[in-house]
Amino acid sequence: MQKHRLLLAVAAITVVAQADPLPPAARAEVDALLARLQTSGCEFNRNGSWYAGADARAHLLKKLNYLEGKNLVQTAEQFIERGASGSSMSGTPYLVRCAGKLPVQSAQWLKAELQQVRTARAASSPQ
Template sequence: MRHEVLKKCVLLVFFVLASQFARAELDASAQAEITQLLDFVGHSPCGFLRNGKRYPASEARAHLQSKVDYLLNKNMVKNAEDFIELAGSKSSLSGKPYEVSCADGKQTSKSWLQAELERIRNGYHAKP
């Protein structure tokens, strides 16, 4: 019995380590942009609408972080555009677009994040 438990633990450690080596490595610029976008979401006063429910900024950021981590482990994210398209724009379960509700109205999270990415690349950030 102990031998089987030990064997399973060794296999689990092996698979965890192997998945880390398989993870896509982003260049520093892409990683910085994605982190800035995640921070933008996390500090936003806007509500994040996902599958008909409103989430506060901190929960929205945590959700998007978990999605991007998963996608990185699958080698599916190479840049900030991939992050926006694959993690930040719609529900993986329902396919429904995410929206943000700010003081000036609602918009898709995709257009909101793309506008912020453009501001990042131009060297400044706007308030959400």
């Protein structure tokens, strides 16, 4: 029994050691998205409760770490779809509510922000 537990522990460590982080360009995009969410002044709804941007960022970073650990994310779009669009526990979509606007699903808000991040990056890149 002890040998079996040791083998399981070694297997678990091996799986964790093989986990790949997001490629640098995708990580930069995700970091930019989370920074925008944190500083937007918008609120983030998760399972019926509204949270400030900083709390939303912290929660989504935990989900990103989980997804990276399972090799389930390689792009910013995958992060949005698999981690930042809804609760993995309840299946309820996350919402973003900005001042003076109706709440929208976080996937919609994050995809629009991602487009702005990419547009800004393209505009600042040397031609």
